[in-house]
Amino acid sequence: MSVPFTLAVDAMGGDGAPEMVVAGLGIALERHPEARLLVFGDEARVGPLLRRHRRVAACCTLRHAPEVITGDLKPIPALRLRQASMRLAIDAVAEGEAEGVVSAGNTGALLAMAKIVIKMLPGIDRPAIAGIAPSAKGDVVLLDLGANITCDVRNLVEFAVMGEVFARAVLGLPAPSIGLLNVGSEEQKGDDRVRQAAEILKASPIGPQFKGFVEGHDIAAGTTDVVVTDGFTGNVALKTAEGALHLVGEMLHQVFTASLAARLGYLLAKSSLERLRERLDPRRYNGAVMVGLNGVVVKSHGGTDAKGFAHAMDVAMDMVVNRCNERIRAGLGGILFADAETAVEAAKKDPGEGHRLASTG
Amino acid sequence: MSVPFTLAVDAMGGDGAPEMVVAGLGIALERHPEARLLVFGDEARVGPLLRRHRRVAACCTLRHAPEVITGDLKPIPALRLRQASMRLAIDAVAEGEAEGVVSAGNTGALLAMAKIVIKMLPGIDRPAIAGIAPSAKGDVVLLDLGANITCDVRNLVEFAVMGEVFARAVLGLPAPSIGLLNVGSEEQKGDDRVRQAAEILKASPIGPQFKGFVEGHDIAAGTTDVVVTDGFTGNVALKTAEGALHLVGEMLHQVFTASLAARLGYLLAKSSLERLRERLDPRRYNGAVMVGLNGVVVKSHGGTDAKGFAHAMDVAMDMVVNRCNERIRAGLGGILFADAETAVEAAKKDPGEGHRLASTG
Numbered sequence: 001m002s003v004p005f006t007l008a009v010d011a012m013g014g015d016g017a018p019e020m021v022v023a024g025l026g027i028a029l030e031r032h033p034e035a036r037l038l039v040f041g042d043e044a045r046v047g048p049l050l051r052r053h054r055r056v057a058a059c060c061t062l063r064h065a066p067e068v069i070t071g072d073l074k075p076i077p078a079l080r081l082r083q084a085s086m087r088l089a090i091d092a093v094a095e096g097e098a099e100g101v102v103s104a105g106n107t108g109a110l111l112a113m114a115k116i117v118i119k120m121l122p123g124i125d126r127p128a129i130a131g132i133a134p135s136a137k138g139d140v141v142l143l144d145l146g147a148n149i150t151c152d153v154r155n156l157v158e159f160a161v162m163g164e165v166f167a168r169a170v171l172g173l174p175a176p177s178i179g180l181l182n183v184g185s186e187e188q189k190g191d192d193r194v195r196q197a198a199e200i201l202k203a204s205p206i207g208p209q210f211k212g213f214v215e216g217h218d219i220a221a222g223t224t225d226v227v228v229t230d231g232f233t234g235n236v237a238l239k240t241a242e243g244a245l246h247l248v249g250e251m252l253h254q255v256f257t258a259s260l261a262a263r264l265g266y267l268l269a270k271s272s273l274e275r276l277r278e279r280l281d282p283r284r285y286n287g288a289v290m291v292g293l294n295g296v297v298v299k300s301h302g303g304t305d306a307k308g309f310a311h312a313m314d315v316a317m318d319m320v321v322n323r324c325n326e327r328i329r330a331g332l333g334g335i336l337f338a339d340a341e342t343a344v345e346a347a348k349k350d351p352g353e354g355h356r357l358a359s360t361g
Numbered sequence: 362m363s364v365p366f367t368l369a370v371d372a373m374g375g376d377g378a379p380e381m382v383v384a385g386l387g388i389a390l391e392r393h394p395e396a397r398l399l400v401f402g403d404e405a406r407v408g409p410l411l412r413r414h415r416r417v418a419a420c421c422t423l424r425h426a427p428e429v430i431t432g433d434l435k436p437i438p439a440l441r442l443r444q445a446s447m448r449l450a451i452d453a454v455a456e457g458e459a460e461g462v463v464s465a466g467n468t469g470a471l472l473a474m475a476k477i478v479i480k481m482l483p484g485i486d487r488p489a490i491a492g493i494a495p496s497a498k499g500d501v502v503l504l505d506l507g508a509n510i511t512c513d514v515r516n517l518v519e520f521a522v523m524g525e526v527f528a529r530a531v532l533g534l535p536a537p538s539i540g541l542l543n544v545g546s547e548e549q550k551g552d553d554r555v556r557q558a559a560e561i562l563k564a565s566p567i568g569p570q571f572k573g574f575v576e577g578h579d580i581a582a583g584t585t586d587v588v589v590t591d592g593f594t595g596n597v598a599l600k601t602a603e604g605a606l607h608l609v610g611e612m613l614h615q616v617f618t619a620s621l622a623a624r625l626g627y628l629l630a631k632s633s634l635e636r637l638r639e640r641l642d643p644r645r646y647n648g649a650v651m652v653g654l655n656g657v658v659v660k661s662h663g664g665t666d667a668k669g670f671a672h673a674m675d676v677a678m679d680m681v682v683n684r685c686n687e688r689i690r691a692g693l694g695g696i697l698f699a700d701a702e703t704a705v706e707a708a709k710k711d712p713g714e715g716h717r718l719a720s721t722g
Binding site for chain 2: 072074134135136146149150181183186188190191215216217218219220221229231232233235236237238239240241242243244245246247248250251252254255256258259261262264265266267268269270271272273275276279280
């Protein structure tokens with residue numbers, strides 16, 4: 001499949017921008033030569049880089065953006081910078097010039113702009129940030145990774161629905177299983193919020209795929225294909241796991257440099273160790289998707305390198321090529337449950353019909 | 362230092378009880394031969410085990426407990442079982458017969474009983490579960506690990522104070538640094554709850570040790586000695602990290618059995634790899650302490666083995682030998698800030714004097 005498509009790229013976001021971004025585009029375009037790119041950034045800085053990367057330049061249109069959104073800028077002042085590279089890239093999606101946008105810049109600003117400019121899918125209360133993490137049974141979709149610090153019952157239910165569609169489209173699973181993150185797997189565990197969300201999901205159309213509560217260790221175990229939680233917990237859980245893996249990586253480095261015998265041991269096991277390193281390479285999981293929006297919005301880690309940025313580009317390209325947002329839109333229709341508690345009551349009174357996900361799509 | 366002390370032990374809690382418990386006591390007593398133990402359990406099952414472990418038997422008094430609290434029993438019905446091994450062990454602490462209690466049984470029941478029977482330290486609103494985790498810079502104290510699913514500003518501030526004293530007493534740090542877990546390190550990040558708690562802590566007597574917000578990856582990085590969060594987030598974060606470490610362990614096993622060369626490599630690096638395995642061994646971190654209670658209460662992981670249970674015993678013994686609870690009591694005095702929001706207002710109006718931790722101790 002090589003249907004051409006266009007992505008907008010914020011060339012100025014991220015610690016190593018714009019050099020890292022342009023180098024990343026070079027890697028990504030090798031895998032997706034059919035992609036057309038609208039690159040937004042400072043012409044004086046990005047122009048010379050593109051002249052050096054001829055192959056990238058051939059797929060790109062560079063548009064000058066006189067302003068840059070720095071990493072520490074809060075969303076409200078960021079929204080005023082209408083000539084910033086990030087903003088112009090988002091505008092391109094809103095105006096239909098591009099099908100998606102990739103940025104390694106300020107997450108808060110990107111999310112706020114995307115919500116206001118690109119807007120939400122019909123019926124969605126709030127978008128979530130979804131990411132992919134490694135597990136013993138393959139990749140796992142985790143959301144929300146921090147778009148929403150506080151979430152109510154409705155948000156959690158919506159995240160589950162969006163995560164399910166995301167896992168079908170991006171991981172290619174026919175009927176992904178879903179777990180709701182909690183402090184225990186028993187029904188009485190957790191607060192009212194997660195218990196109510198579980199009741200609604202059980203009675204919903206995706207009820208058969210809903211496996212109830214999962215715990216922190218179930219993420220890496222791959223107990224379910226999708227793990228749903230609020231943005232505070234999801235953000236902390238993901239970063240805690242990343243930190244633990246980084247620590248082990250450092251320790252393994254020490255192990256294999258501790259003695260001559262250990263160095264030799266490393267050489268002997270090198271090919272399998274390299275495969276392990278590749279499998280857990282954070283760059284392989286770079287590219288969090290803001291789901292629930294009316295366009296593909298991918299956030300790359302700000303501290304990543306060209307390889308990591310290329311992976312975020314891959315995610316955006318996969319989303320577009322697999323028509324993921326259309327599938328999300330179709331899967332969601334328009335969720336119109338007015339009040340989660342009412343829905344719980346309805347589910348209790350009428351367990352046969354259960355909770356209604358009134359689809360208007 | 363070999364001042365004799367007495368600990369109460371619930372012999373019937375945990376997946377491998379009572380065999381696992383008695384074997385664990387054998388290991389723990391080698392390190393603390395001065396300990397006296399009151400062991401509560403089914404005489405018909407524990408008696409024969411003690412007769413086989415003569416050295417353990419010599420330090421133990423076995424008291425028959427006709428009832429057992431199972432793992433799935435909810436706290437309220439558990440509280441009715443007044444002849445359960447867990448309950449009788451807790452009663453021994455409340456009655457001054459033992460200075461602490463160790464159980465690998467039902468966490469919810471243990472916490473509920475401890476709160477009601479042993480009671481809270483003066484001025485403390487709620488106890489927290491504190492644990493120790495490995496980091497790049499040594500061990501880190503993490504709390505709350507799940508005693509409180511929802512926490513308010515006051516709880517978070519109290520956890521910080523308790524965690525600080527715990528780190529001083531158990532890790533032996535003169536002035537442990539403290540971080541409040543959040544989704545970013547910038548001041549504007551997170552919800553009102555964490556922002557208010559941070560303001561109170563900044564203006565509090567432990568203000569100089571308070572380093573502000575930390576993120577998930579800061580736990581394994583050892584950015585601060587103490588990491589404070591609510592019980593939902595703390596529980597998920599700890600289990601997520603454990604899951605990630607377990608996954609890497611499994612993958613390393615695969616790496617070193619993948620080929621003959623890799624097997625040989627393992628043998629060459631074996632001694633350093635074994636040190637790494639020992640350093641990250643979950644059993645080494647077994648034994649979560651319920652801090653804020655009027656006695657030492659240690660919860661062992663239910664699925665642990667004798668070595669892990671022995672470590673939980675060590676933690677309890679260290680708490681008692683280091684007079685940890687007296688130090689917590691002295692450090693806390695009686696926190697009497699009536700209303701966290703009022704305290705924040707006071708801190709804003711009078712930044713010089715700031716928030717009062719009115720000590721009555």
